[in-house]
Amino acid sequence: MRIKANFHAPKLPILYRHRFMALIKDALNRSDPDYKKQLYPDKNSSFSKKAKPFTFSVSMPPAKIIKKEKFFLEGDVEVEENVFYFPKSFLSFYVSSSNYQFMVNLYNGLLEMKEFKFSDDVSLKLDRVFMLNEKKILGDEAVFKTNSPILIEDKNGKPLLPIDDLKAFNAHFNAIHDGILQDVRAEGNKKGQGLQRELELIPLKLRKQVVKHTLRGFREKTGKPYMTFTCFEGCFKLKGDPRDLQMLYQIGIGLRTGQGFGMVEAI
Numbered sequence: 001m002r003i004k005a006n007f008h009a010p011k012l013p014i015l016y017r018h019r020f021m022a023l024i025k026d027a028l029n030r031s032d033p034d035y036k037k038q039l040y041p042d043k044n045s046s047f048s049k050k051a052k053p054f055t056f057s058v059s060m061p062p063a064k065i066i067k068k069e070k071f072f073l074e075g076d077v078e079v080e081e082n083v084f085y086f087p088k089s090f091l092s093f094y095v096s097s098s099n100y101q102f103m104v105n106l107y108n109g110l111l112e113m114k115e116f117k118f119s120d121d122v123s124l125k126l127d128r129v130f131m132l133n134e135k136k137i138l139g140d141e142a143v144f145k146t147n148s149p150i151l152i153e154d155k156n157g158k159p160l161l162p163i164d165d166l167k168a169f170n171a172h173f174n175a176i177h178d179g180i181l182q183d184v185r186a187e188g189n190k191k192g193q194g195l196q197r198e199l200e201l202i203p204l205k206l207r208k209q210v211v212k213h214t215l216r217g218f219r220e221k222t223g224k225p226y227m228t229f230t231c232f233e234g235c236f237k238l239k240g241d242p243r244d245l246q247m248l249y250q251i252g253i254g255l256r257t258g259q260g261f262g263m264v265e266a267i
Contacts, residue, residue, distance in 0.1 A: 001103040001250070002132035005093045005110055007124040012060065012091060013071050014082040015214045015226055016118075017260035020056060020093065023116045023124070027109025028102075035105055043217075051183040054097035055252025057148035057263040061089035073214055075120060079225045081212070090127055094147060096134075096263060098184065098250040107131070135266040137246045141239040144264040149209045149231030150254040151261045152176065159230035162203045174199050176255065181244065184251055196241035206234040213259065231261065 028036035039052065065085040072078050097103050107129060116124045152160045154172055162169045178194035185192025214226040231254075238245060238253075252262035 001098075001100065002094065002096045002134050003103065003107055003110075004130045004132055005095075006090045006127040006129075007093060007116075008090045008127055009086060009118070009122060009124050011083050011085045011122060012058075012118070014084070015073060015079070015212055016058060018074075018214050018216070019118050020058060021259060023093075023113075023118075024054075024056070024095070024106060026116060027113055028105050029109070030112045031105040031109035035101060039102070050186075051180040051251075052258030053099040053184045053251050054095060054102055055148070055257035055263040056093065056095045056260050058260070059092040059094065059147070060084055061086050061091065063087070063089060072119065073219070073225060074216060077219055077225050094132075094263065096250055096252065098247055135249070137242050137249060137266060139242060140245075141237055142245050142249070143204065143235065143237050143267050144249070144253070145235045145267050146233040147263040147265055148252075148261055149211050149229075149233045150264075151211075151229050151231045151256055152254050161206075161208060161230070161232050162201050162236065163206055163208070163232065166201075166203070170200055173201055177244070177248065177253075180251075181247060184247065196244050199238060199240040199244065202237040202239070204235040204237060206232050206236060209233045211261075213256075215259075229256075229261075235267070 025036060025040060028039065065087065067083050067085065068080060069083050070078055070080045071083060095106060110126060110129050114126050118124050152173055154160060160169050160172055174195065177199060182191045182194045209231045211229045211231050212226050213229060218227055219225060249264060249266055251257060253264055254262040
């Protein structure tokens with residue numbers, strides 16, 4: 001399932017993903033507080049690090065104006081980075097998920113919200129929410145293009161790109177997604193089915209993309225305002241079992257999909 005929500009906003013800083021995560025939590029809490037707590041349990045819970053069954057991306061209007069200026073991260077840390085201004089348009093917020101309950105709660109919560117306070121000087125005012133058509137993947141391969149950058153790292157946090165050693169990349173790529181699908185397909189305390197069979201990513205037209213991202217926990221732990229991830233974006237072919245391809249199309253590809261990474265479109 002996929003939705004698109006259009007918001008009117010005067011501007012948006014380059015560090016925006018953490019606030020859209022907060023928007024999702026706010027919408028879920030308005031619609032179904034118990035479900036929100038289930039999806040976002042206490043940080044000390046063993047379920048807190050499980051992969052989320054969704055991904056999202058933010059699309060800004062092409063006629064945006066970019067200025068470098070100072071702003072605050074949730075009111076406590078000042079940074080100087082790019083800020084995008086939208087004089088006569090709106091931004092679009094896309095969310096995709098394999099979970100019907102999540103999407104219904106998010107949709108209803110967004111309609112109830114109407115407005116979200118992004119920061120002290122920016123409010124996102126809801127214009128419309130759309131349900132989007134979702135493609136059905138029936139074959140053993142699909143071509144995707146990224147709506148938000150894909151992050152793949154090894155166990156030590158080293159970024160991996162499919163434009164380097166493709167064999168090594170695909171080995172890590174399979175290990176990561178086997179674990180993700182076990183989380184997303186889990187029922188209660190029982191692990192779900194991982195990959196039905198091995199995946200193979202074939203680059204078509206990809207480029208490296210460096211993304212700045214922030215989380216309150218990261219800032220408190222490190223004292224740094226934001227982290228930097230080396231990702232990739234563009235078009236690629238993915239081979240595998242149709243059930244796995246469909247699921248990854250719905251929940252996103254790679255790490256941190258619930259933080260606005262890895263959303264793809266089937267083409």
